[in-house]
Amino acid sequence: MSNTNNVKLASELLEKDQEKRSFNLSILTENKSGLLNAVTIIFTRRKINIESINVSETEVEGVSRYTIVIESTREQAEKVVKRIRKVIDVFWAFVYENDEIFYQEIALYKVPTRAFLNGDNAEHLVRNNGARILVIEEDFIIIEKTGHQHETRDLLEKLKPYGVLEFVRSGRIAMSKSTRRTDLFLQELHNHH
Amino acid sequence: METLVNGKETITQKKTMPGAEAVICSLLAEGVDTIFGYPGGAIMPIYDALYSYQDRIEHILVRHEQGAVHAAQGFARVRNEVGVVFATSGPGATNLITGIADAQIDSTPLVCITGQVTSGLLGTDAFQETDVIGISMPVTKWNYQITDAREIPEILAKAFYIAKSGRPGPVLVDITKDAQFASMEYAYQKCTEIRTYHPIPVIKQDKLKKAAALINEAKRPFLLVGQGVLIAQAQEVLKDLIEKAHIPSAWTILGLSALDNDHPLNMGMLGMHGNYAPNVLTNECDVLIAVGMRFDDRVTGDLSKYARQAKVIHIEIDSSEIDKNVKAHVPVIGDAKQVLEALLPLVKENDHQPWLDRFHELHQIEEEKIINNDLYPQSKGIRMGEVVRHISEATKGEAIVVTDVGQHQMVTSRYYGFKSPHSSVTSGGLGTMGFALPAAMGAKVGKPDRPVVAIIGDGGFQMTLQELGTIFQYNIPVKIVILNNSFLGMVRQWQQLFFERRYSFTELKNPDFTAIARGFSIESQKVGEREQLPQAIAQMLSHPGAYLLEVTVEKEENVFPMVPSGAAVADIRME
Ligand SMILES: Cc1ncc(C[n+]2csc(CCOP(=O)(O)OP(=O)(O)O)c2C)c(N)n1
Numbered sequence: 001m002s003n004t005n006n007v008k009l010a011s012e013l014l015e016k017d018q019e020k021r022s023f024n025l026s027i028l029t030e031n032k033s034g035l036l037n038a039v040t041i042i043f044t045r046r047k048i049n050i051e052s053i054n055v056s057e058t059e060v061e062g063v064s065r066y067t068i069v070i071e072s073t074r075e076q077a078e079k080v081v082k083r084i085r086k087v088i089d090v091f092w093a094f095v096y097e098n099d100e101i102f103y104q105e106i107a108l109y110k111v112p113t114r115a116f117l118n119g120d121n122a123e124h125l126v127r128n129n130g131a132r133i134l135v136i137e138e139d140f141i142i143i144e145k146t147g148h149q150h151e152t153r154d155l156l157e158k159l160k161p162y163g164v165l166e167f168v169r170s171g172r173i174a175m176s177k178s179t180r181r182t183d184l185f186l187q188e189l190h191n192h193h
Numbered sequence: 194m195e196t197l198v199n200g201k202e203t204i205t206q207k208k209t210m211p212g213a214e215a216v217i218c219s220l221l222a223e224g225v226d227t228i229f230g231y232p233g234g235a236i237m238p239i240y241d242a243l244y245s246y247q248d249r250i251e252h253i254l255v256r257h258e259q260g261a262v263h264a265a266q267g268f269a270r271v272r273n274e275v276g277v278v279f280a281t282s283g284p285g286a287t288n289l290i291t292g293i294a295d296a297q298i299d300s301t302p303l304v305c306i307t308g309q310v311t312s313g314l315l316g317t318d319a320f321q322e323t324d325v326i327g328i329s330m331p332v333t334k335w336n337y338q339i340t341d342a343r344e345i346p347e348i349l350a351k352a353f354y355i356a357k358s359g360r361p362g363p364v365l366v367d368i369t370k371d372a373q374f375a376s377m378e379y380a381y382q383k384c385t386e387i388r389t390y391h392p393i394p395v396i397k398q399d400k401l402k403k404a405a406a407l408i409n410e411a412k413r414p415f416l417l418v419g420q421g422v423l424i425a426q427a428q429e430v431l432k433d434l435i436e437k438a439h440i441p442s443a444w445t446i447l448g449l450s451a452l453d454n455d456h457p458l459n460m461g462m463l464g465m466h467g468n469y470a471p472n473v474l475t476n477e478c479d480v481l482i483a484v485g486m487r488f489d490d491r492v493t494g495d496l497s498k499y500a501r502q503a504k505v506i507h508i509e510i511d512s513s514e515i516d517k518n519v520k521a522h523v524p525v526i527g528d529a530k531q532v533l534e535a536l537l538p539l540v541k542e543n544d545h546q547p548w549l550d551r552f553h554e555l556h557q558i559e560e561e562k563i564i565n566n567d568l569y570p571q572s573k574g575i576r577m578g579e580v581v582r583h584i585s586e587a588t589k590g591e592a593i594v595v596t597d598v599g600q601h602q603m604v605t606s607r608y609y610g611f612k613s614p615h616s617s618v619t620s621g622g623l624g625t626m627g628f629a630l631p632a633a634m635g636a637k638v639g640k641p642d643r644p645v646v647a648i649i650g651d652g653g654f655q656m657t658l659q660e661l662g663t664i665f666q667y668n669i670p671v672k673i674v675i676l677n678n679s680f681l682g683m684v685r686q687w688q689q690l691f692f693e694r695r696y697s698f699t700e701l702k703n704p705d706f707t708a709i710a711r712g713f714s715i716e717s718q719k720v721g722e723r724e725q726l727p728q729a730i731a732q733m734l735s736h737p738g739a740y741l742l743e744v745t746v747e748k749e750e751n752v753f754p755m756v757p758s759g760a761a762v763a764d765i766r767m768e
Contacts, residue, residue, distance in 0.1 A: 030389055034326065034338075041331050082513035088335045088355060091389045193391035 016074070022051070023077035024096040024103065024174050027066040028058065028186065030089040038087050039066060042080060048072055052105070054171030060183045063091070069172050091186055096176060103174035107152035107167065108134065109143040115162035116141055122162050129155045140165060207380045212342030213238035213373040216306065217246050219349040222381040225277050227268060227638055228252045229261040233281025235321060236308025238373035240279075253638065253667055256659035258285050260631035262292025263657070266301045267635030270618045271593055271643075273426065275356050276635065278305040283321030286367070287328065291625060293363045294332040298622030299447060300420060302361035304352045305329075312340040312369040325367050334362030342375035346382070354384035359392025360511040361424060394512065396527040396535060403523045404506045405539035407480050413548045414440045415471075415478035415503075417463060417492075420447035420621075421485010421510060427530035428452065428614045431484065434533055438540045441552050443471035445486050446602075447621040450611040454590065460552045464492040465756045466603035469563075469765060470555035472756060475500050476763040477551070482506045485529040488518035489622065490758075498761035508532045562767045563753050568608065574747035575723055577604040577676050580730075584646055584674065585610045587730050592644040593618065593636050597629035597653035600682040603752045605648045616643075627656030633671045634664055644672065644734065651677040651703050661713040664739045672733050673715075673741040675706055678748050686751045710741040721745035 029035055036055065043050055052069040070077065077095050084093040113136065116122045126133060131145035143159070145152050149169070156167055210218070216239050220228070230252060232240045243252055255261040258280045265276030280289050286307040296303050309315075310322040326338050335355045337348055345368070352364040408414055422431050428451045435442050435458045442452060443460045452459045461468030463475070475481070481503040486492070493499045496518060507514075507521035508529060515524040525532050567578030581604055584592070590612035596602040596619040611617060618636050620628040633647035654675050664671060681699040688696050710717035716736055720729045726744070733740040754765045 034330075037327065038330055045331060079513070079517060082515075082517075086511070086513055088387065089389050189391075190388060193393075193395060 018073050018075070020071055020073055022098050023070055023072055023074070024098065024101055024172065025066070025068040025070065025077070025081060025084070025093055026096065026174060026176065027068065027084055027093040028091040028182065029064050029066060029087075030091075031057070031062055031064045032089050035087070035089050039068075039084060039090070042083050042087075043068075043070065046076070046080065048076070048080065052171040054173050056173070058182055060186065063182070063186065067172055067174050092189055094176065096174065101174040101176050103148070103172050104146050105149060105152060105170050105172050106144065106146045107155070107169040109145070109156065109159055109164055110140050110166040111143065111159055111162050111164055113137065113139055113141050122159075125155075125158055129158070131155060207378050209376055210379050211238065211242065211373065212339075212345050212368070212375050212377055213242040214245075215342065215345040215377055215379045216349065216368065216373070217242045217250065218379055219346050219381055220277060221246070221249060222346075222383070223275070223349070223353045225275075226250060228277045228279055229255055229264040229268070229635065230279030231255055231258050231261055231281070231285060232279070233283075233285045233308065233321070235282035235310055235370050236279060236285070236306075236373075238370065239306070239308065239368070252279075253663060255631065256662045257657065258288035259292050259627065260634075260657055260660045260663065262289050262296065262303065262305065263625075263628050263631035264635030264638070264660075264663075265303050266292060266296050266299075266628075267595060267618050267632030268639035269301050269303060269635075270632075271615050271636045272639045273424070273615060275302040275304055275353055278303060279307075280305065281308045281321065282310055282325070283323045285321075286323055286325040289365075290328060290332065293329055293365065295620050295623040295625045295628065296363040297332045297334065299620065300361050300424065301363065302356040303363040304349070304356050305363060305365045307365065307367045308373070309338065309367045309369045311371045313371070315369070325365065329365045332363070333365050336365040336367070338367040338369070339372050340369045342372045342377040345372070345377065346379060347384075350382060350384040351387065354387070355390070359390075393528050393531075394510065394526045396525065396532055400523055400525045401532070401535055401539065404482075404508075404525050405536055407504050407506055407523060408438055408440075408482065408536075409541045409543070411480035412545070413478045414438065414480045414482060414545065415474060416440045416442040416482040416484065417486055418442055418444040418448035418451050418484055419486020420445070421508075421529045422448055422451040423614055425485065425510070425529035425531075427485070427533050430530060430533040430537060432456070434537050434540060437537065438543045439545045439549070440482070441474075441545070441549055443468070445489070445492055445621070446606050446619060448486060449606055449617040449619075450614050453612050454610040458549075460556070462606055464489075465494070465758070466607065466752050466754065467756075468556065468607070469559035469754050469767070470552040472754070472762040472765045473555055474551060476502065476761070478503050480504050480506065482508070483519075484508045484533070485510070487511075487514045490518070493518060494756045494758075494760050494762045494764075498763070559754065559767070567604070572747065574750075575721070575726065575744060576750055577601050577746050578608050579723070580674065580676060580726065580744050580746065581605050581608040581648065583726050583730050584648070587727070587734055588644055588646065592616070592646045593640060595619065595629045595633035595636055595645065595647045597647075597649040598624045598626045598683075599650045599653060600678075600686065600750070600752045601648050601650045601676040603683075626650075626653035629653060630657050630673065631660045631663075633673070634660055634669050637669050637671045638667075646672045646674060648674045648676065650682060651675055651679065651701060651706075652681045654706070658709065661710065661715060665713040665715060668738060670738050670740075673739070674733075675741065675743045676746050677703065677706070677743055678746050678750065679703055680748060682750070683752070685749070689749070689751065690755075691757070706741065706743045715739045715741055717741040717743070719743040719745070
């Protein structure tokens with residue numbers, strides 16, 4: 001490869017490093033009160049907005065997983081992840097680009113029941129969009145859809161004509177494409193030190 | 194109560210006692226002999242328990258909680274141990290914050306214990322309730338609120354372990370009043386492990402080999418000494434390494450005193466007001482070896498023009514510092530002493546005399562243009578540098594020197610000839626004016642056998658001068674030198690250089706500092722003539738108690754060299 005090509009590659013790489021995009025932070029922690037604050041102030045201090053956050057238990061008892069989505073540069077995401085690893089009750093933090101994970105969000109939509117009584121348009125809409133009806137009450141119906149943000153937003157747009165009473169979407173949850181087992185990983189982390 | 198010491202673990206037999214007493218017993222189990230603090234409603238049970246233990250633990254009643262933290266910092270820095278602070282809830286706790294932030298950025302181990310309102314009142318805006326956990330979270334290494342007395346020994350054990358291990362830092366433990374009163378079964382076990390926390394990283398052999406190879410091939414190696422060297426007690430092996438491989442070395446302000454000043458490979462201070470040669474040659478070295486330092490912007494200036502030509506070896510215990518500011522070609526993550534010990538046999542004996550001569554050449558220029566005039570001025574007014582030179586000579590470089598923040602701090606760091614490690618105490622990262630007086634007090638309590646000299650500006654002295662009361666009450670024989678230029682000197686210098694001499698609110702109308710000292714029964718003297726200096730300093734040092742020496746210095750002296758903020762290190766200004 002010629003030298004100019006090398007230079008070009010390096011500058012492209014650098015550019016990619018400086019480009020803002022989605023990063024998914026996956027953080028394994030103790031399940032302790034106050035920890036959420038300890039983690040989120042790291043973003044506050046750097047004026048990084050948290051686009052989405054989810055905290056849940058893992059298959060390992062007492063261990064929680066935070067999934068945090070931010071818009072930032074690669075460089076900044078990596079610095080933040082290193083800082084998060086320093087929080088005392090954090091086991092480890094990973095950083096992933098969107099193509100390194102499988103991820104989903106879940107959305108709920110509340111629409112008036114009568115919208116569904118006038119013909120079967122709305123029902124069609126639910127079926128054709130990979131959504132399902134969660135509950136039917138006298139006054140309202142709750143529809144549930146799992147998907148990526150643009151998909152759940154699409155359905156929202158389509159439901160709007162029927163009068164959406166309420167819409168809510170969960171934080172993103174994600175799994176990496178690795179075959180690592182959480183408990184073994186934690187064990188290894190411990191043994192290594 | 195019987196204390197059994199069994200190897201590294203201290204286990205005490207169970208005994209029923211109130212939580213407050215358990216706090217004191219836990220401190221004793223950690224070997225604490227000194228507490229700096231200030232009482233109030235929410236911490237009264239702990240103070241009451243302390244009353245019965247006065248024969249085994251000394252408590253120093255400061256005059257303001259900020260003074261307590263700075264004193265504990267001074268104590269911690271000279272002893273390389275954890276400093277301990279007590280304060281009450283609400284304003285007591287908030288008064289700690291500046292000092293805690295200072296300790297955090299300068300990696301100083303502290304355990305701060307604050308009283309808190311009864312747990313049932315949490316969140317009710319009860320009298321003197323403040324969310325100190327929330328407030329202190331960004332500036333502590335760890336914090337925790339105890340609402341159950343049974344947690345006290347375990348949490349305090351954890352607090353000491355976290356504060357001291359790895360990269361040290363301040364920890365805050367907030368204890369509600371009901372937990373202090375409640376009865377519990379006390380037993381103490383030292384903390385030696387936390388499953389999510391790995392303070393001493395395992396050194397990677399491949400990195401070590403790469404680092405050694407780079408050092409061995411280097412023609413112009415240059416080593417930067419940070420505070421990590423002092424914290425790890427690595428100063429001896431550092432010396433062995435630089436002598437063996439013949440590497441010129443310079444230090445950050447917090448690395449000061451790790452290498453004695455007259456060591457032939459000591460090339461001086463880095464950064465904004467550092468020496469000429471090490472700043473300029475940062476941009477000429479081929480291998481830059483940074484040990485226990487974090488490439489603060491005051492050290493690097495413009496990062497895009499910092500050591501771009503060099504291969505960087507970064508030896509650092511905190512992996513989040515790697516690539517944070519300066520990209521490391523070879524990061525070696527680990528304790529500085531362990532890394533240097535492992536590196537020493539891998540590096541070859543070497544000779545870099547021509548490269549060293551470059552440093553000497555440039556130093557010659559600095560000497561002619563700046564240093565001579567700072568140390569032996571011809572001008573009428575006294576310059577800060579000559580005062581520091583006299584103090585350095587009179588103490589033979591063997592004092593612990595504590596500085597505040599500003600011009601006098603830079604001048605002292607440049608000109609005091611330190612001979613032994615852990616002897617410089619200053620607020621580097623936060624630049625906290627008001628630090629020196631209480632920190633000097635803490636340093637003297639920590640090392641009563643060594644002379645402690647505080648060098649302070651007239652501005653900074655007035656931020657914490659209430660601690661003269663503490664010095665008076667406990668007879669703490671610190672020597673206080675006020676370099677009085679009737680200005681907030683460092684800010685005035687910037688106004689002169691970068692704001693067209695618009696001296697906006699930097700001139701001070703000062704009190705008679707000697708009269709203030711007299712008010713606290715502290716011996717004092719004021720001098721303004723060059724000829725008086727040696728005698729006045731000798732008198733101060735030979736006086737058995739505390740002493741305040743006010744020196745009237747030139748009003749508009751400037752500190753040079755200077756890397757203007759945002760400029761490249763190589764563009765260091767000589768005037
Ligand atoms: C608490 C605090 N407030 C403000 C500053 C900004 N500051 C840095 S140096 C300085 C002037 C210090 O003046 P003085 O104490 O008289 O020392 P000199 O520079 O004259 O030696 C000021 C105001 C600071 N560092 N700390």
